[in-house]
Amino acid sequence: MSKIPDQEPATRTAGVASPPAGGLVRRGRRRRRVRLYGPLDPRIYVSVAVAAFAVMLAAWWLAAALNLTSDLFLPSPGQVWSRGVELARDGTLGSATWESFRRISIGFLISTAFGLPIGILIGTYRVAEAAIEPPVDFIRYMPAVAFVPVSIVWFGVGESQKYVLIFIGTFFQQVLMVMDNVKRVPREYVDIGYTLGLRDPGILLRIVLPASAPAIWDTLRITLGWAWTWLVVAELVAAPNGLGHLILTAQRYFETDTIFLGILIIGLLGLAMDQAMKIIGGRVFGWAETRRG
Amino acid sequence: MTAPKLSVAGLRKVFGGDEQALVALDGAAFDLVENEFATLVGTSGCGKSTLLMIAAGLEEATEGQVLVNGRPIDGPGRDRGMVFQTYTLFPWLTVQRNVEFAMRAEPLGKAERRRVALEHLALVGLEQFADSYPSQLSGGMRQRVAIARALSYRPEILLMDEPFGALDAQTRQLMQELLTRVWEQHRLTVLFVTHDIDEAVFLSDRVLVMTNRPGRIKLDVPIALERPRRFELISSPEFLEYKAQLLVSVREESLKTAGSAV
Numbered sequence: 001m002s003k004i005p006d007q008e009p010a011t012r013t014a015g016v017a018s019p020p021a022g023g024l025v026r027r028g029r030r031r032r033r034v035r036l037y038g039p040l041d042p043r044i045y046v047s048v049a050v051a052a053f054a055v056m057l058a059a060w061w062l063a064a065a066l067n068l069t070s071d072l073f074l075p076s077p078g079q080v081w082s083r084g085v086e087l088a089r090d091g092t093l094g095s096a097t098w099e100s101f102r103r104i105s106i107g108f109l110i111s112t113a114f115g116l117p118i119g120i121l122i123g124t125y126r127v128a129e130a131a132i133e134p135p136v137d138f139i140r141y142m143p144a145v146a147f148v149p150v151s152i153v154w155f156g157v158g159e160s161q162k163y164v165l166i167f168i169g170t171f172f173q174q175v176l177m178v179m180d181n182v183k184r185v186p187r188e189y190v191d192i193g194y195t196l197g198l199r200d201p202g203i204l205l206r207i208v209l210p211a212s213a214p215a216i217w218d219t220l221r222i223t224l225g226w227a228w229t230w231l232v233v234a235e236l237v238a239a240p241n242g243l244g245h246l247i248l249t250a251q252r253y254f255e256t257d258t259i260f261l262g263i264l265i266i267g268l269l270g271l272a273m274d275q276a277m278k279i280i281g282g283r284v285f286g287w288a289e290t291r292r293g
Numbered sequence: 294m295t296a297p298k299l300s301v302a303g304l305r306k307v308f309g310g311d312e313q314a315l316v317a318l319d320g321a322a323f324d325l326v327e328n329e330f331a332t333l334v335g336t337s338g339c340g341k342s343t344l345l346m347i348a349a350g351l352e353e354a355t356e357g358q359v360l361v362n363g364r365p366i367d368g369p370g371r372d373r374g375m376v377f378q379t380y381t382l383f384p385w386l387t388v389q390r391n392v393e394f395a396m397r398a399e400p401l402g403k404a405e406r407r408r409v410a411l412e413h414l415a416l417v418g419l420e421q422f423a424d425s426y427p428s429q430l431s432g433g434m435r436q437r438v439a440i441a442r443a444l445s446y447r448p449e450i451l452l453m454d455e456p457f458g459a460l461d462a463q464t465r466q467l468m469q470e471l472l473t474r475v476w477e478q479h480r481l482t483v484l485f486v487t488h489d490i491d492e493a494v495f496l497s498d499r500v501l502v503m504t505n506r507p508g509r510i511k512l513d514v515p516i517a518l519e520r521p522r523r524f525e526l527i528s529s530p531e532f533l534e535y536k537a538q539l540l541v542s543v544r545e546e547s548l549k550t551a552g553s554a555v
Contacts, residue, residue: 188381191351194369196446197398206394210385287385287426 075257080264083257092246097265099242103159104231107166108224115171115223116216119178124208133179136172144169144230148237157238162231169230174223181215182208214285221277228270296363297324298482299348299450303357305507306343317343319507322357325450328480332493332500334539336547340508341486345454348484349375361450371398374448378455380435382427388414388438389423395442413441416475433464440472444479453485457492466524469495473522490543494518494535495527502539505546512542 057077063069064076071079087093122129147168155161185208193203235244243262250258306318317340325331333341346352348359350369358365361372382391392410401409414420417437427435436456443451457465469492476483476496487493493500494516502512516535518526526532 186379186381188377188379189383191349191369191377192375192381194351195349195371195373195375196395197369197371207383211383213385285385287428 072254072256075260079257080260083255084261087258087261093261093265096241096243096246096262097269099239100231100235100244100266101269103162103234103242104166104224104227107163107231108170108227110163111167111170111174111223111227112220114167115174116178119175120182120204120208120212122175123179123182124204129179133176136175140172140176145233148233152238162234162239165234166227166230169233170223170227173226174219177219177223178216181212181219184215185211214281214288217277217281217285221274221281224273224277225270228266232266296360298327298329298362299325299484300360300363301344301348301357302360304344304347304354304359305356306340306347306352307355316507318347318354318509320357320509321503323501323510323513325482325484328482330476330483330485330496330498332485332487332497333503334487334490334493334500334543335503335508336505336543336550337488338550339503339505339546341503342454344503344508345452345484345486348450349373349452351375371446372448373450373452374443374446376436376439376443376451376453376456378458380427380432380439380459382435382438382442384427387424387426388419388430391427391438392442392445395446399446409445410441413445414438416444416479417441417471431464433460433468436460436468437471440475444475444481448481450482450484453483455487456485458487465489465492470524472496473520477521488543490536490539491527494532494539495522500535500539502542503546505549511546512539514539 060074061077064071064074064079068074075083084093118132122132144165148165151161151164151168155164189207189211190203193207198206231242232244232247235242236248239245243266247259247262250256250262301321301323304318304321305316308315308317321340321344323331333344335341343352347354348366350359350366350373360366366373382388383394386394389407389410392413393406396406396409399406411420411423414423417440419434419437419441422430422434422438427438430438439456457468460468473496485493485496497516500512500514500516501510502514503509504511514535518529518531518535
C-alpha cells in the first residue's frame with residue numbers, strides 16, 4: 001500500500017515533463033490558426049460582428065462628413081437618427097413598424113401553413129411530386145413583382161393583396177425547399193418505422209417530421225428573409241401605412257433621411273427575427289447541434 | 294412436421310426493365326428452423342442485402358415468396374426485426390426513448406415499457422447511457438442500442454444487414470462476442486448478412502454462400518462448433534477449417550466478377 005503514494009508524484013512529474021517544450025509552443029500556435037470550418041470563441045465572434053457594423057457606420061459617417069455628395073443623396077447618421085427620434089415621438093414609426101410586422105406575420109404564416117404540409121407530401125410521395133413539383137417550379141421562376149398588377153386587379157389594394165403577394169413570393173420557394181429537406185431524411189429511418197409496424201401517417205408524423213425539423217426550421221428562417229422583400233414591394237405599390245409606405249411618401253418629398261431610416265429599421269427587424277429564430281432553433285433542436293457544429 | 298420458421302422460396306428479383314434489367318436474385322431458396330442463427334455470405338453486389346430486404350418486406354420480390362411460420366409475408370411486420378449497417382437510431386430521441394419507440398404498439402403501461410427498455414439496454418451493457426442522445430455514443434454503442442431496440446419488442450425473427458460493417462476491427466470483434474452472448478441467452482431465429490467469413494463462422498449455426506449475380510444459394514455449411522463460443526475459438530483448427538472452405542467458395546465468385554471486369 002505505502003508504495004503507491006510514493007510512486008504517484010514520480011509518475012505525475014514524468015507525465016508533465018514528457019512533452020518537449022517545443023510541443024507546447026506548437027500546440028499554442030495551432031490553436032490560434034484560422035482554419036476552414038474551424039471553431040471560434042463566441043466572444044470573438046460577437047466582437048467581430050459588432051466591429052463590422054461599426055466599420056459600416058464609420059464609413060457612412062465619413063462619407064457624409066466629407067460632403068462627398070449632397071445631403072439629398074446621402075444624409076448623415078446623425079440626421080437619420082434625429083429623424084428617427086422625431087418620428088418615434090409622434091408615433092409614425094411605431095405604427096408603421098407594427099403594420100409591417102403584422103402583415104409579414106400573417107402572410108408568412110399563410111404561406112407556411114400551405115408550404116409545410118405540401119412540401120412534406122411531395123418530398124415523400126412520388127405521385128404528389130409529379131403532380132405538384134413541376135408546376136411549382138414553373139411558377140417559381142415567374143418574378144413575384146410581375147404579379148403586382150394582377151394581384152391589384154384581383155384583390156384590390158386592401159390587406160389581402162399584401163398577403164397574396166407575400167404568399168406568391170414565399171410559398172413557391174418554401175415548398176421546394178421543404179421537399180428537399182424531407183427528401184434528405186435517411187431511408188433507413190423510414191424502413192425501421194415500417195418494420196416496427198407504423199403506417200404512413202405515423203411515419204410522417206413521428207419519424208419524417210422530427211428528422212427533418214431542424215432543416216425545415218432553417219428553411220423557414222431563410223424564407224422569412226425573402227418574405228420581407230415582398231412585403232416592402234407590396235407596401236411600396238399601394239398601402240395606407242407600413243414601412244414601405246413610409247419610404248414611398250418620403251421619396252415624394254425628397255426626405256432621404258426618412259428613406260434611410262425605413263431601410264435601416266427593416267434591416268434591424270430582419271436581423272432580430274433571424275437571430276431569434278436561430279436561438280429558438282438551437283434550443284428546440286439541441287440534438288442536431290453537435291452535427292451542425 | 295411443423296413449418297419452418299422462415300422459408301425463402303424461389304426468390305427472383307429484377308431491378309429495372311428491358312435492356313437495363315439487372316437480375317439480382319434468381320432462384321434463391323432456403324429454410325430456417327426456429328432459433329437457428331444463419332448467415333448469408335457472398336461478394337459485394339451478390340444480392341444478399343436485397344434478399345434480406347425482401348425478407349423484411351421492404352422490397353418486393355419479382356417472383357417467389359417469403360414465408361414466416363408457413364404463411365406468406367405481406368409487407369413489413371413486427372414479427373421480423375431489422376438491424377441495418379447504417380446508424381438508424383433516431384437522433385432526436387434519447388437512447389431509452391429510442392428503445393421505447395419500438396414498443397409503442399405493445400399493450401404495455403409507461404412504467405412497464407421503461408422497465409423493458411432498461412432491461413434490454415442492460416443486456417447490451419448500456420443502461421448507464423439511457424439518457425444520452427445517439428450523437429453522444431460511439432458507432433459500436435449505437436449498434437448495441439439498435440440491437441437492444443430490435444430485441445425489445447420480441448420479434449420472432451431478427452434480420453441483420455452487416456450490422457458491424459461500419460465498425461473498426463477491434464470493436465467488431467467485441468460486438469460479435471456480445472451478439473453471440475446475447476443470442477445464446479435469448480434464442481431467436483436470426484438471418485445475418487455479412488461479407489466477413491470470420492464473422493459468419495463465429496456467429497452462425499449455418500452459413501449460406503451465395504453465387505455472384507444473379508444470386509442463388511451455392512453452398513450450405515452447418516457450423517458444428519460448440520457453444521458457448523468465446524474469442525479463443527477463432528484460432529482453433531476446426532474454426533480455421535470452416536473458414537478455409539468458405540473462403541475458397543466465396544473466392545471463386547469474386548474471381549468471376551474480377552474476370553468479367555478486367
